[in-house]
Amino acid sequence: MRWILALVLALAAGTGALYGLTGGFTVLTAEAARRQDVARHPRAIPATEVLAEDGGVLDLRQDLERDGRVAIVNFFYTRCMALCLAQGSLTERLQQAIQARGLQDRIRLISISFDARDKAPNLIRYAARMGADSRIWQFMSFAQPAQRDAVLDLFGITVVPAPLGEFEHNAAFHVVSPDGRLVRIFDLDDPGLALSAAEALAAAGRGGQP
Amino acid sequence: MSMSGRSGSLPWWGWGVAALACLGLALALRGWLTALMSLHMLVQIPLLVLAGLFAEQAWHAGRNRDPAGRPRPAWSYNEYGIPGLLLVSLVGAGWMIPKALDDALTDWRVAAFKYLGLPVCGWVLRASLRRSNVVIKLFFLGNFCWMSAIVGMIYLDQPIRLCNAYLQDDQDWSGRGLIALAIVLPSCWLLAELKPVWRFLNR
Numbered sequence: 001m002r003w004i005l006a007l008v009l010a011l012a013a014g015t016g017a018l019y020g021l022t023g024g025f026t027v028l029t030a031e032a033a034r035r036q037d038v039a040r041h042p043r044a045i046p047a048t049e050v051l052a053e054d055g056g057v058l059d060l061r062q063d064l065e066r067d068g069r070v071a072i073v074n075f076f077y078t079r080c081m082a083l084c085l086a087q088g089s090l091t092e093r094l095q096q097a098i099q100a101r102g103l104q105d106r107i108r109l110i111s112i113s114f115d116a117r118d119k120a121p122n123l124i125r126y127a128a129r130m131g132a133d134s135r136i137w138q139f140m141s142f143a144q145p146a147q148r149d150a151v152l153d154l155f156g157i158t159v160v161p162a163p164l165g166e167f168e169h170n171a172a173f174h175v176v177s178p179d180g181r182l183v184r185i186f187d188l189d190d191p192g193l194a195l196s197a198a199e200a201l202a203a204a205g206r207g208g209q210p
Numbered sequence: 211m212s213m214s215g216r217s218g219s220l221p222w223w224g225w226g227v228a229a230l231a232c233l234g235l236a237l238a239l240r241g242w243l244t245a246l247m248s249l250h251m252l253v254q255i256p257l258l259v260l261a262g263l264f265a266e267q268a269w270h271a272g273r274n275r276d277p278a279g280r281p282r283p284a285w286s287y288n289e290y291g292i293p294g295l296l297l298v299s300l301v302g303a304g305w306m307i308p309k310a311l312d313d314a315l316t317d318w319r320v321a322a323f324k325y326l327g328l329p330v331c332g333w334v335l336r337a338s339l340r341r342s343n344v345v346i347k348l349f350f351l352g353n354f355c356w357m358s359a360i361v362g363m364i365y366l367d368q369p370i371r372l373c374n375a376y377l378q379d380d381q382d383w384s385g386r387g388l389i390a391l392a393i394v395l396p397s398c399w400l401l402a403e404l405k406p407v408w409r410f411l412n413r
Contacts, residue, residue, distance in 0.1 A: 003289035010293035014300025017327070021310045021320070030312035030374050158312075158374035170374045 031170055034156030035185040042181045048151050049143035050112065053127060053134070055120040057143050060112075060151075061180040069108045070202045072194055073174040073182075075157050077115035077167060078126040087171045087188055088130050094173075094191050095137050106202040107195070109137040110176075114148055114159055115167070155182060177201055225268035233261035233329065244315060247376035248383040252391065255305055255328060262332025270340070291338030295350040298335045301327065302354055306361040306388070308372035315375050344406045351399055355392040362388030 019025060027033040048060040064071060074091060076084035091109055098104055109132075113123065123139040132139065142148035152159065160168045173194035175184040183201060186194040220228070236243065236257040243254035288294045304310055305328075313320040339347065365385030371378050400407065 002287050003293060006287040006289070006293040007296065010297035011300075014297045014304075017301055017323070018304050018307075020323075021304045021307055021313070023309075027309060029308045029372050030316075033309055156374075160375060160377060162377055168371065168377050170371070 030156075030158075031172075035172070038156070038182055038185050042177075042183045043154050045154060045176065045180045045182060046147070046150055048147045050140040051120060051123070051143050053120055053123045053139050060140070064176060064178055064180050067108065068178050069106055070178060070198045070205070071108050071110050071176045072198055073110045073112065073155075073176050074171060075114055075152070075155070075169065076111050076171075077113050078118050078122045079115065079165065081166065083169070083171050088126075090188055090191050091137065092130055092132070094195060095131075095133060097191075097195055098136055099133070103195075103199060103202075104136050107198045111137070111139050112151075113139070113141040114152060114157070114169070115141070116145060116148075156185075175201060178205060220267075220271070222268045222272035225264045225271055229261045229264035229268055232257045232264060236261065237325070246383075247311060247373055247380040248387050250311055250314075250376075251305070251384050252387040255324070258325065258328035259332040259335065262329035262334075263336045264332075265329065266333040266336035270336075286341065288334075288338055288341055290346055291340070291342035292346060294334040294338030295342065295346065298331050298338070299350055299354060301331050303357060306357065312373050312375050344403065344410050347399070347403070351396060355396055358388045358395075359392035362386065362390075362392065 022028060023033050023036065027036055045061055045064075049057050050060050050063075052058055072091075072094065074087055076087060088111070091111065095109060098107055098109070118141040120141075123141060127134065127137070127139045130137070142151070155174060157169055162168045171188055173186045173188065173191060174182055175186070175194060175198050177183050184194075184197050186197065236254050240254065242249070243257075244250045305324075310320065314324045315321075342350075362385040365372065365381050365388065367385075368381065372381060376384075
């Protein structure tokens with residue numbers, strides 16, 4: 001009955017391959033895999049220079065620490081005609097929720113452009129278009145391509161050039177702690193979950209520093 | 211998958227050249243072939259499988275050049291090819307998972323699994339088909355085809371991108387391709403195996 005042994009081995013090898021490819025039968029897409037992995041192992045953001053709306057250059061990590069609020073981060077580019085607009089209006093709703101619930105001293109929103117063409121004037125125009133309250137919602141753009149690639153890689157954002165000078169990219173709400181760690185990722189369909197996770201993180205942070 | 215048990219018409223080196231051509235194309239054009247999801251799934255991966263399949267064909271044809279031939283072993287680990295076909299089916303299912311396609315571009319382990327594992331699967335597939343009969347072939351082919359058609363329909367239906375590295379449009383084309391594969395593959399098989407199928411039906 002050697003062939004039964006072979007059958008069991010083939011089943012084990014094939015199932016093992018499927019196990020390996022699906023992160024232990026838990027995920028079918030790379031997007032789900034990155035969300036699950038970040039939830040299990042938060043990732044520290046490296047030192048990254050970003051352009052701010054006022055034209056200045058600041059270090060993202062230092063800015064997070066100095067500001068002290070939990071940030072909900074997403075990535076976009078100002079010329080985007082599709083996904084970013086949806087993401088933008090959802091972020092605007094998040095801003096309204098933050099204002100309505102008086103969370104602006106604990107939670108803020110950051111949108112970072114990955115398009116090298118986006119400078120301060122583009123960011124200011126976009127912020128105005130989105131009705132952003134600059135105390136709650138800040139817009140930034142990467143200052144250096146190498147650092148941009150490192151941060152996008154860390155966040156698990158894949159940017160694919162598409163026809164007509166557009167980009168396709170995965171979008172989500174990224175909850176980032178003041179000490180510069182990416183803690184959780186939520187779907188664009190779940191802004192409420194992102195907000196409550198950020199609230200819980202802010203509350204935990206306050207508990208730590210009475 | 212459409213080839214029958216009889217030896218092919220090409221000499222052994224002909225199959226060898228075909229195997230090397232498939233492997234060479236899949237490797238040399240890998241930048242271009244992995245730029246689109248549809249080419250990655252429906253051209254590069256099949257080329258890698260075909261490379262293994264033709265290599266086995268070459269090996270088999272080369273071994274049987276001597277008309278006396280070697281006696282068939284009294285037993286086989288791959289009886290009726292069932293263990294081999296099971297393995298190939300599971301690995302085939304694995305390469306329909308969007309995460310596998312994304313990871314093959316970013317994770318060297320998955321890339322190694324693709325470039326080494328798929329030719330091995332092709333080899334196992336050919337060797338297993340050689341040992342199996344029409345009922346077993348129909349079972350595994352049928353399974354593969356409904357899986358391919360369903361995955362293709364899911365790809366076409368998804369309003370969101372399943373692969374971070376590929377565009378939505380391209381995902382739709384992959385879906386159409388998988389559905390086409392589910393129609394073309396059994397049609398080719400039926401044409402190639404018309405005689406044994408006919409014999410089986412008229413038994």
